[in-house]
Amino acid sequence: MTPVDTAAVQAQLIERSGRIRSALEHVRHDDQLVHLLKDVDAALERIGSGTYGICDVCHEPIEEEYLRADPLVTVCLEHLSPGEQKTIERDLELAARVQGKLLPMCNTRVYSWEFCYHYEPFGPVGGDYCDLIRPSESGGDMYFFLGDVSGKGVAASLLVSYLHATVRSLLHSEPTLAGLMERVNRLLCETTLSSNFITLAAGRASADGTVEFVNAGHCHPLVVRGGAIRSIETTGLPLGISFGARYRSVTTKLAPGDSIFIYTDGLSEARNSEKEEYSEARISALVARESGVTPEALIGIARRDLSAFSGGSGKFDDLSIMAMRRLSEGT
Numbered sequence: 001m002t003p004v005d006t007a008a009v010q011a012q013l014i015e016r017s018g019r020i021r022s023a024l025e026h027v028r029h030d031d032q033l034v035h036l037l038k039d040v041d042a043a044l045e046r047i048g049s050g051t052y053g054i055c056d057v058c059h060e061p062i063e064e065e066y067l068r069a070d071p072l073v074t075v076c077l078e079h080l081s082p083g084e085q086k087t088i089e090r091d092l093e094l095a096a097r098v099q100g101k102l103l104p105m106c107n108t109r110v111y112s113w114e115f116c117y118h119y120e121p122f123g124p125v126g127g128d129y130c131d132l133i134r135p136s137e138s139g140g141d142m143y144f145f146l147g148d149v150s151g152k153g154v155a156a157s158l159l160v161s162y163l164h165a166t167v168r169s170l171l172h173s174e175p176t177l178a179g180l181m182e183r184v185n186r187l188l189c190e191t192t193l194s195s196n197f198i199t200l201a202a203g204r205a206s207a208d209g210t211v212e213f214v215n216a217g218h219c220h221p222l223v224v225r226g227g228a229i230r231s232i233e234t235t236g237l238p239l240g241i242s243f244g245a246r247y248r249s250v251t252t253k254l255a256p257g258d259s260i261f262i263y264t265d266g267l268s269e270a271r272n273s274e275k276e277e278y279s280e281a282r283i284s285a286l287v288a289r290e291s292g293v294t295p296e297a298l299i300g301i302a303r304r305d306l307s308a309f310s311g312g313s314g315k316f317d318d319l320s321i322m323a324m325r326r327l328s329e330g331t
């Protein structure tokens with residue numbers, strides 16, 4: 001995420017100060033407005049003196065995301081009053097609940113595909129995007145998406161919601177997966193949120209086992225086909241970087257027993273106390289070794305292996321894993 005642009009904040013605050021002053025001329029006196037004007041002018045003074053964005057209590061920089069959400073804050077999150085902290089906690093709880101509702105049904109079956117995922121945000125809300133779109137009543141394909149918005153926390157989660165809505169609304173007006181990615185990419189580049197970018201693995205699976213992938217700069221999805229493992233390399237830039245970006249798709253056909261494993265870098269880049277990465281190689285080896293189990297079991301094995309590897313070093317990023325397996329017809 002780009003740092004807070006103090007000059008832009010200053011311009012906004014000057015405009016805001018002017019608007020409050022003219023409002024005060026009309027309403028004569030309003031305690032709330034007077035108070036707000038004082039806060040706006042104090043923030044402008046801090047910008048002038050070079051102390052803007054520094055906590056009044058501990059003199060450490062205030063969290064950028066928090067400052068961006070409210071440019072008038074004078075203390076860091078840790079030094080808010082208990083009442084203020086409660087309000088923020090309540091907002092985050094609500095945001096987490098909204099985000100939870102956007103997730104697809106887990107441990108489900110579509111055609112002959114078994115599907116499961118694990119979604120674990122680093123904080124109350126996450127910057128990973130996970131979705132499964134089932135075919136319509138009249139048939140058609142199933143779509144699955146696993147992505148990662150740069151940055152973490154509330155700002156990243158807002159972009160996840162935006163992406164969720166954009167993909168779902170454009171899905172049926174774009175005949176190809178690559179075309180869909182190109183359109184979503186252009187929209188992302190046009191939004192003001194474009195200081196972030198998104199890596200995304202997108203897939204379309206048919207009832208007959210055909211799977212098409214587009215990989216926009218995401219960790220390589222793994223396909224286990226007839227016991228052999230293949231990784232789906234990048235087929236285009238991460239979304240939100242270049243307006244004219246083009247995407248290619250890769251198609252493969254899976255037989256009963258074959259599977260797909262997709263993850264975010266919260267898995268591959270997790271580190272242990274020796275600062276070693278969990279690594280793509282370790283993930284590939286695990287998926288190749290355990291490919292006979294159900295998607296739910298495979299995700300469970302991967303999570304246990306990760307926690308054995310990282311020991312007590314704790315998580316550092318959002319973690320998402322998606323797994324699919326093709327059942328034999330009629331099971």
Ligand SMILES: [Zn+2]
Binds near residue numbers: 055058077
């Ligand atoms: Zn502080």
